[in-house]
Amino acid sequence: xxxxxxxxxxxxxxxxxxxxxxxxxxxxxxxxxxxxxxxxxxxxxxxxxxxxxxxxxxxxxxxxxxxxxxxxxxxxxxxxxxxxxxxxxxxxxxxxxxxxxxxxxxxxxxxxxxxxxxxxxxxxxx
Numbered sequence: 001x002x003x004x005x006x007x008x009x010x011x012x013x014x015x016x017x018x019x020x021x022x023x024x025x026x027x028x029x030x031x032x033x034x035x036x037x038x039x040x041x042x043x044x045x046x047x048x049x050x051x052x053x054x055x056x057x058x059x060x061x062x063x064x065x066x067x068x069x070x071x072x073x074x075x076x077x078x079x080x081x082x083x084x085x086x087x088x089x090x091x092x093x094x095x096x097x098x099x100x101x102x103x104x105x106x107x108x109x110x111x112x113x114x115x116x117x118x119x120x121x122x123x124x125x126x
Contacts (some may be wrong), residue, residue: 004096008112009121010071013063016108016115022077024099027059027068030125032090041087043079043100052111057100059087067092072111074103074126080081 007017013031016023031040040060050056050070057068079101083089090098105111116124 004118007118008115012069014071016071023075023103025101031094036063038087038090041083044076048076072105072107073107076101078102
């Protein structure tokens with residue numbers, strides 16, 4: 001998918017990619033596989049502002065609960081409401097279509113320096 005071409009991934013297994021002037025943030029396929037059957041997703045309110053590395057949400061599976069970290073600083077413009085209602089979709093779909101939040105970021109260029117492109121990330125986690 002085209003999103004993977006410009007996707008950057010964090011060592012804590014979140015991804016970010018730019019579309020238009022906004023950034024979509026979600027969990028990598030590796031993170032979803034490690035969690036197992038996802039049963040709950042907690043996401044922030046629209047308008048919330050976070051700095052890089054800050055916790056913005058929680059995800060729970062039948063195996064574990066995990067915090068979700070911001071890969072870049074930004075303000076939440078939209079959340080993926082569908083995943084609040086049906087968190088199990090993360091187990092079923094293409095992970096890069098199942099973004100968690102859409103943000104605006106003024107500091108993306110500075111914040112992304114320690115992020116990995118998707119192919120490098122995949123090599124590191126395999």
